[in-house]
Amino acid sequence: MPEPGPPYRPGRRVLRGWGRTAPTAADVVLPADEARVAELLADPPPGTGVVPRGLGRSYGDAAQCAGGTVVDLAQLDWVGGIDEATGEVEVGAGASLQRLLEHALPRGWFLPVTPGTRLVTVGGAVAADVHGKNHHRDGSFARHVTALTLATPNGVRHLVPGRRGRGAAKAEDDALFWATAGGMGLTGVVTRATVRLLPVETDRMLVDTDRYDDLGAVMAAMESGDDGYRYSVAWVDCTATGRHTGRAVLTRGDHARREDLPARRREGLPRAPGTSRLRIPRPGPRHLLNPLTVAAFNELWFRHAPRHRVAEVLPLAGFFHPLDGVADWNLLYGERGFLQYQFVVADGDVVARAIDQLAANRVPSFLAVLKRFGPGTPGPLSFPTPGWTLALDVPMGPPALGALLDRIDEMVAEAGGRVYLAKDARLRPDLVRTMYPRLDELQHVRRRVDPAGVLRSDLSRRLGLDLDRKEP
Amino acid sequence: MLDAFGQPQSLVVLGGTSDIARAVVHALAPKRLATVVLAGRNEERLAEAAAGAKAAGVDHVPTVAFDAGQVDRAAAVVDECFAAAGGDVDVVVLAVGVLSRRELELDPERTAEVVTTGFAWPAAALTAVAARMKAQGHGRIVVLSSVAGVRVRRANFVYGATKAGLDGFAVGLGEALRGTGVAVQVVRPGFVRTRMTAGMSEAPMATTAEAVAEAVVAGLASGAPVIWVPGTLRWAFAVFRLLPPSVWRRLPG
Ligand SMILES: Cc1cc2nc3c(=O)[nH]c(=O)nc-3n(C[C@H](O)[C@H](O)[C@H](O)COP(=O)(O)OP(=O)(O)OC[C@H]3O[C@@H](n4cnc5c(N)ncnc54)[C@H](O)[C@@H]3O)c2cc1C
Numbered sequence: 138m139p140e141p142g143p144p145y146r147p148g149r150r151v152l153r154g155w156g157r158t159a160p161t162a163a164d165v166v167l168p169a170d171e172a173r174v175a176e177l178l179a180d181p182p183p184g185t186g187v188v189p190r191g192l193g194r195s196y197g198d199a200a201q202c203a204g205g206t207v208v209d210l211a212q213l214d215w216v217g218g219i220d221e222a223t224g225e226v227e228v229g230a231g232a233s234l235q236r237l238l239e240h241a242l243p244r245g246w247f248l249p250v251t252p253g254t255r256l257v258t259v260g261g262a263v264a265a266d267v268h269g270k271n272h273h274r275d276g277s278f279a280r281h282v283t284a285l286t287l288a289t290p291n292g293v294r295h296l297v298p299g300r301r302g303r304g305a306a307k308a309e310d311d312a313l314f315w316a317t318a319g320g321m322g323l324t325g326v327v328t329r330a331t332v333r334l335l336p337v338e339t340d341r342m343l344v345d346t347d348r349y350d351d352l353g354a355v356m357a358a359m360e361s362g363d364d365g366y367r368y369s370v371a372w373v374d375c376t377a378t379g380r381h382t383g384r385a386v387l388t389r390g391d392h393a394r395r396e397d398l399p400a401r402r403r404e405g406l407p408r409a410p411g412t413s414r415l416r417i418p419r420p421g422p423r424h425l426l427n428p429l430t431v432a433a434f435n436e437l438w439f440r441h442a443p444r445h446r447v448a449e450v451l452p453l454a455g456f457f458h459p460l461d462g463v464a465d466w467n468l469l470y471g472e473r474g475f476l477q478y479q480f481v482v483a484d485g486d487v488v489a490r491a492i493d494q495l496a497a498n499r500v501p502s503f504l505a506v507l508k509r510f511g512p513g514t515p516g517p518l519s520f521p522t523p524g525w526t527l528a529l530d531v532p533m534g535p536p537a538l539g540a541l542l543d544r545i546d547e548m549v550a551e552a553g554g555r556v557y558l559a560k561d562a563r564l565r566p567d568l569v570r571t572m573y574p575r576l577d578e579l580q581h582v583r584r585r586v587d588p589a590g591v592l593r594s595d596l597s598r599r600l601g602l603d604l605d606r607k608e609p
Numbered sequence: 610m611l612d613a614f615g616q617p618q619s620l621v622v623l624g625g626t627s628d629i630a631r632a633v634v635h636a637l638a639p640k641r642l643a644t645v646v647l648a649g650r651n652e653e654r655l656a657e658a659a660a661g662a663k664a665a666g667v668d669h670v671p672t673v674a675f676d677a678g679q680v681d682r683a684a685a686v687v688d689e690c691f692a693a694a695g696g697d698v699d700v701v702v703l704a705v706g707v708l709s710r711r712e713l714e715l716d717p718e719r720t721a722e723v724v725t726t727g728f729a730w731p732a733a734a735l736t737a738v739a740a741r742m743k744a745q746g747h748g749r750i751v752v753l754s755s756v757a758g759v760r761v762r763r764a765n766f767v768y769g770a771t772k773a774g775l776d777g778f779a780v781g782l783g784e785a786l787r788g789t790g791v792a793v794q795v796v797r798p799g800f801v802r803t804r805m806t807a808g809m810s811e812a813p814m815a816t817t818a819e820a821v822a823e824a825v826v827a828g829l830a831s832g833a834p835v836i837w838v839p840g841t842l843r844w845a846f847a848v849f850r851l852l853p854p855s856v857w858r859r860l861p862g
């Protein structure tokens with residue numbers, strides 16, 4: 138089945154993120170191969186700057202560059218052969234995780250890390266150093282990348298993290314690799330990556346589900362029990378108040394082995410889920426989403442969840458990518474779009490206070506996702522750090538909503554936490570440095586590979602992350 | 610860059626000494642605003658408005674002098690404002706205008722002045738702004754129109770006519786800019802208590818510059834193409850537009 142490609146041709150186009158909130162126009166180019174990407178960066182077109190773009194699944198303005206050039210990697214979507222001994226596979230940076238999965242799963246391999254949608258590119262997964270439900274155990278995407286090819290204004294670099302060797306060149310390459318992992322496209326354009334896959338026996342999951350009446354209970358269960366599962370995530374109702382504040386449904390699981398399945402299901406190759414057939418034709422009417430309807434939906438969903446169920450056999454798609462069943466579901470939020478707000482913080486109390494504030498201010502948020510992170514990667518801009526992460530979708534609202542999120546940001550920053558730039562569309566710029574204290578390391582690397590300050594995005598400009606632009 | 614709530618980091622105000630524009634700057638200052646360029650004709654009032662913006666927390670507040678009587682300089686003034694901003698401009702607010710008074714309305718020179726200040730100069734300036742923003746690939750243009758232009762009345766028909774012209778121009782410009790990343794938002798206040806209306810008898814539903822500013826901030830977030838202040842005027846004028854002239858003539862205000 139063909140997967141939904143970029144909805145535009147080359148030329149000046151208005152681009153948006155998945156939340157559809159801040160459209161801006163840029164010249165979109167679709168290089169046919171790696172050599173074209175290298176040429177483009179070595180000799181950038183005039184204008185604001187250059188930024189790469191994958192499938193535009195970041196929610197804000199990270200893959201936009203108003204008045205500049207956006208390099209769409211859709212044509213670099215090849216998938217190489219899988220090394221059966223190591224599970225390593227080389228892929229073009231524009232290949233989607235969907236495509237990689239279609240290739241890998243029938244051969245008994247799964248993605249080492251998958252975000253909540255398969256429709257992201259490998260380049261986008263590296264650039265945001267994405268995490269999945271297994272972060273507490275396996276870390277983020279870049280941990281499983283064993284090599285990268287990066288086109289920069291200063292030339293093409295092949296980067297192998299942690300390669301044996303000594304000396305300045307090796308240290309520089311390591312720094313560049315890790316600045317790129319989570320670097321939001323600001324160090325260059327990844328053109329290919331080698332990813333180490335996870336061996337699996339089936340295309341099914343074995344899942345335990347538990348329902349908790351408040352946040353404290355679910356957090357305690359996660360702290361004590363997550364280590365027994367590869368995957369764990371809780372869905373929290375952020376509209377419930379009083380003693381139900383933070384009630385949640387916890388789902389945890391592992392890949393099913395052949396012997397976990399009934400005999401008739403054991404034969405045959407694992408198969409990858411297809412892409413969606415359902416499609417939302419146009420932005421929906423706003424009034425569908427308000428505090429009442431959202432709270433009613435959350436209530437129904439919570440009541441429907443089992444209090445305790447073990448070893449349920451579920452298909453991969455339903456477990457990992459429930460939203461991929463409907464294409465363009467973001468249009469349900471209407472013309473004004475929506476925000477995804479995600480932060481991580483070590484202290485669970487801060488999560489509780491954030492949920493309290495959201496509920497008290499009647500923010501109409503569908504189920505929020507709560508998860509425990511394990512250790513992060515060395516990337517200075519990589520989001521995950523040990524602790525709790527909360528992610529929620531909110532329809533765009535009045536400026537008061539922005540002010541509320543600003544207050545939660547301050548609380549998060551003060552507690553040493555941070556928001557996720559791949560989701561951000563509104564962070565107050567002065568908080569970035571507090572949230573990402575190692576920003577200077579990224580800037581140091583950027584100055585080396587991009588002395589003229591060509592690489593920039595709407596996000597980097599909005600947050601003041603840019604180097605001075607030097608005209609050639 | 611604008612954030613998801615349409616809050617600007619850099620702003621140019623054409624008519625930077627206007628009471629309404631100053632309230633807008635004050636409402637935006639505590640959010641994301643770092644640069645405001647104030648353009649106006651009176652150095653003293655400009656300096657005072659700039660000091661106010663700085664006190665409200667805006668770091669960088671250059672000023673640009675211009676006179677709306679000089680239409681052929683409009684594009685140069687816009688260039689100067691963009692240069693003073695030192696980078697892309699997220700939002701331009703146009704607040705230039707003069708009210709006409711009943712007794713002057715039959716004076717050809719005064720009529721020409723009101724039309725030049727209220728329509729000719731703004732239209733030329735907005736054309737220049739649109740070109741710059743189109744090249745930027747992003748931006749918002751906020752135009753202070755008025756309900757006086759929605760249905761023009763005897764009491765201030767010259768002013769009302771300039772607003773009708775400006776309003777139509779702005780709406781058309783917004784249409785022309787579709788697909789460029791730039792959007793136009795038209796603000797239609799009713800009677801606002803400012804320097805412009807000082808000493809006049811208030812019309813029904815009179816409001817304040819602060820209320821207009823709050824509506825502009827909310828409008829930037831919603832992206833609404835037309836912002837009525839107060840919001841009820843939208844419905845009032847849906848009716849007023851249809852009234853027969855004999856009734857319209859006798860309404861108060
Ligand atoms: C429904 C949904 C669920 C999600 N769930 C999760 C989740 O569970 N965990 C998680 O971590 N994220 C999640 N995300 C966010 C998503 O994984 C990231 O935003 C990811 O970066 C999107 O990839 P993309 O290919 O669409 O990249 P884009 O959105 O197009 O770009 C994102 C960033 O990557 C950069 N980039 C893209 N390609 C390259 C390249 N080849 N080289 C260098 N830089 C590049 C861009 O410049 C930009 O800064 C989710 C998103 C959605 C819509």
Ligand SMILES: NC(=O)c1ccc[n+]([C@@H]2O[C@H](COP(=O)([O-])OP(=O)(O)OC[C@H]3O[C@@H](n4cnc5c(N)ncnc54)[C@H](OP(=O)(O)O)[C@@H]3O)[C@@H](O)[C@H]2O)c1
Pocket residue numbers: 624625626627628629630649650651654675676677678703704705706707726753754755756797798799800801802803804805806
């Ligand atoms: N007040 C209302 O009831 C009301 C209602 C609807 C719409 N509006 C509109 O809102 C906008 C702002 O009005 P306001 O109420 O804030 O009134 P204001 O304080 O009088 O503002 C008018 C602005 O226009 C400037 N201006 C006038 N003639 C000029 C010229 N020849 N050259 C350069 N600048 C000139 C003024 O500069 P100086 O400071 O130098 O005079 C001032 O900055 C106007 O467009 C007005 O029509 C007002």
